Amino acid sequence: MIAMIADQFETFLFDLDGVVHLGDEALPHAVDSVNRLYEREKRIRFLTNDPRPTRETVASRLRELGIRVDEGEIVTAAWAAAVHLRREGVATAAAVGSEGLQTELRQQGITVTDESPDAVVVGADEQTTYADIRRATRHIDRGAQFIGTSPDGAFPTPDGPAPGAGAIVRAVETATGTSPTVVGKPEPLMFEAALEGLPVGQNGVVIGDNPATDIRGAHRAGLTGVLVADETPVAASARDFAHPDAVIRSLAGLFSRTATPWKSPDYSWPEDIRPGVGAVVLNESGEVLLLKRADRERWALPTGTVERGEAVVEAISREVREETGLRVTVDRLTGVYSHPKQQVFSYPSGETVHFVTNCFLCSVDGGTLEADRDEALDVGFFDTDRHPGGILPMHPRWITDAVEGTTVTIA
Structure with missing residues (x-):
């Protein structure tokens, strides 16, 4: 017998508006379904990106709908931000927002002050x-x-959209030129706060109505994501983290449908996608130029990004010159690479980028070989079929495509 969603998981993380209620009214089957999970002794949390109310206020509203919820099962963006600051050892904080936000900060032992x-x-x-x-x-x-409670730029009202916390966060970001640490969905910090105090390795599922925040956030946190919707949304790719693991029309579907448990891929979800360039540079002996990059301490081909107003041929010539001191002639395009398994990189700053890399076969045209210490620890030429240990895993393929290929490779 196939296990239903209600049987597959022990911990349930519910979005609120659009899943449990719509405005002040409970959605069909929502109250009965949640209470059935309580009867089965499931662990339940309710998540909202709204930073205005306290957890007690949200719990009181749910109890009025007939859900027997405890304040400790509520996760608001304000409470999650306060938990994050407590974990970071922050003692004092200024607050932009409601009395509820300030209350949650104080309850975590943080002094609210300017x-x-x-x-x-x-x-x-x-x-x-x-x-x-x-x-x-x-x-x-x-x-x-700089801590942002929520990335939501707007939220719906009967009179049309109203500016959300994300609109104010972005105003401060623009004014300061500083990127915030954002806590609310789809950031993993919200889900980490929700799971605090639960058994490690708890089998959990997120139930939401927004693929971009609820489902993508669940997957970024390593959790299964179930979407409440009338139809299955069409994702750009099956690898899109916003693609749900199951779709149900109402919470009654928890007791009649099954979900495919999420398996996290070996790359993080990127915040940005950028054009990149790579060079397979051969010397007169047919050896390939490799450098040991300082940011990863691994051997690699010369690579970089395309700057504004720059052609890709200009970009790769500049990158090779800056990193190795060599001037090159760009002979031909050998490959275009974008597969996320190989082309998504996470940096020490926390930034994660998906590159679409145009790779070129190049020949040495002059200059003196030397490593740029800001970019590389070492640099040299190697046999194309015998690379040094620790080379980036996709670069042997790029070298082979450039040396042996007669047409552009797309991967």
């Missing part, structure tokens, strides 16, 4: 003003950590 705070937590409510944005900007300029 006197040289260690951090600034940016949310939003109906009273947020230009003065609040200016206040946050000045604290960050003086060295305070």
